[in-house]
Amino acid sequence: xxxxxxxxxxxxxxxxxxxxxxxxxxxxxxxxxxxxxxxxxxxxxxxxxxxxxxxxxxxxxxxxxxxxxxxxxxxxxxxxxxxxxxxxxxxxxxxxxxxxxxxxxxxxxxxxxxxxxxxxxxxxxxxxxxxxxxxxxxxxxxxxxxxxxxxxxxx
Numbered sequence: 001x002x003x004x005x006x007x008x009x010x011x012x013x014x015x016x017x018x019x020x021x022x023x024x025x026x027x028x029x030x031x032x033x034x035x036x037x038x039x040x041x042x043x044x045x046x047x048x049x050x051x052x053x054x055x056x057x058x059x060x061x062x063x064x065x066x067x068x069x070x071x072x073x074x075x076x077x078x079x080x081x082x083x084x085x086x087x088x089x090x091x092x093x094x095x096x097x098x099x100x101x102x103x104x105x106x107x108x109x110x111x112x113x114x115x116x117x118x119x120x121x122x123x124x125x126x127x128x129x130x131x132x133x134x135x136x137x138x139x140x141x142x143x144x145x146x147x148x149x150x151x152x153x154x155x
Contacts, residue, residue: 010141040141049077056114
């Protein structure tokens, strides 16, 4: 049976500034990629963390049926939030341990809902360290950001 992987990344030019997200979905049978799909998008004014979250959300929402998959991210923010901090935020009414509102609550809620449909294993990899699929997700994120950079004509 094929294993499903979602390699996700976000990018921002300035923080805040124009940003993009990218996701590479792969079904693998052993080391052989049997199916692949690329996703990307962006926004004119956003933050890197929002784009990292959007990449994971888009990957999970793109899967039409409930799936068992591994999400691979280079964002400690995304991995830490979903695997460690979110349960506490929810218990405290979406407040941090210091009582402040959780930043990007709208996207954290959306990620929580998208992840709940699947059996997800979350994995962190070091960004810009030669991991081929992470580098490809980064390229997709930069391509998603490109139309929103100043001086670029909008389609």
